[in-house]
Amino acid sequence: MTAPENPLLSAADIRRLASELDLRPTKTLGQNFVIDPNTIRRITAASGTGAEEHVLEIGPGLGSLTLGLLDAAAAVTAVEIDPVPAGRLARTAEEFRPGAAERLSVVLADAMQVTAAELDALRPEAAPGPPTALVANLPYNVAVPVLLHLLAELPTLTHGLVMVQEEVADRLAAPPGSKTYGVPSAKGAWYAAVRKAGTIGKNVFWPAPKIQSGLVAFTRRQPPETTASRQEVFAAVDAAFAQRRKTLRAALAGWAGSPAAAEAALRAAGVDPRARGEVLGIEDFARIAAHRPAPTEGTPQ
Missing domain, CATH: 1.10.8.100 (rRNA adenine dimethylase, C-terminal domain)
Structure with a gap:
């Protein structure tokens, strides 16, 4: 868990940064920024991230979760599609975590298209190797395709915790025979054992979404033995x-x-x-x- 002496972004910090950047969160990019430090601590702790790990974060936005991950892991690669917050993230990390520059890499890219080679080329100096964990607040509108793409593209990801729309969380973690079981459930199970790890309320975000979020944890496993691809x-x-x-x-x-x-x-x-x-x-x-x-x-x- 994040030590008390390591401050995380507050609601005031988030609004200050957004004002500085003239950033208005958009539905198109699924931007809902976490403004509650305790929620960040909860996510970081639940992710099971080890101190020697290299973590991949998708959609870091203004850096709320990034700071928590820098406290928990050896290095963080943050993939951001919006050039405005991407351009500010490294400076924010350095302001709140002096000396973090060698442990953080900010990659301006679409997470649905980013490749292992791209991430490897931009690996943080302090990273012990390719990312082994995925921890992210995924944009609601692309959460499933992003997760499936990353699991396919990065076999080094052995575990992770993602925050998604609660309905999507239920679908990803659903077992066969349940009402919510479907394509995301089956395809996710190809790569990993998936479970729902909690629910996050609406008021910890800015802007607040209309629905709750769910935490989904996964642990990589071997796919079924088959002659089919x-x-x-x-x-x-x-x-x-x-x-x-x-x-x-x-x-x-x-x-x-x-x-x-x-x-x-x-x-x-x-x-x-x-x-x-x-x-x-x-x-x-x-x-x-x-x-x-x-x-x-x-x-x-």
Whole structure:
């Protein structure tokens, strides 16, 4: 937990910085800045970040969480899409954490497109290696694609904690068979064990969102053993949930080439063709994808 002698950004600090930069938070970039130091301490502690780790932060904004992570970790790489707060972040860190310059790297980039090579090229001097943890207040409108992209792009990420819209948190952590289980749940499970780690109220943000936020923790694990690629497994997941009310035999007909071909693949995978996608785990989808019939001419890929 952050030591008392290390101050974090208060609501007054956030508004002062925003005024200095003439920064008006936008819905387009999903900008909701945390103004409560205790919430930052809670997130940092719950992330399980180790003192020797290099942490990746997405959307640092004005630096509320960045300061907490600098207290907890050896180094932080912060990826920010907005050039205005990105240009101020290093100076803010130095003001509140003198000597932090070698432990922080600010990367001006879109988190949905940033690559491991880009991050490695801009690694902080004090970083012990590539990022091993992801801790972030993710923009609500792109939280799932950003998380899935980073898990795919950075296999060095072994664990993390992200703050997202509470409904999204519930979906990411949902087990098979639950009402909220769907594409984010299944795809997230390919990479990691995911769980909901708490709820964050609306009033700790500026501007305050209309809904609560949820904390999602993940721990990397090996994907299911399968002869199918991740892309092939994810194609089966997408097809199964595109028509949730249909049986898998019907929902996967286009994916497999015909209802009969879908049934054959399902039976070969040991899955009841009358079942629906929301009852299957990622291991089931991996087996189904491995038994997809070879496409013939005119069959969708």
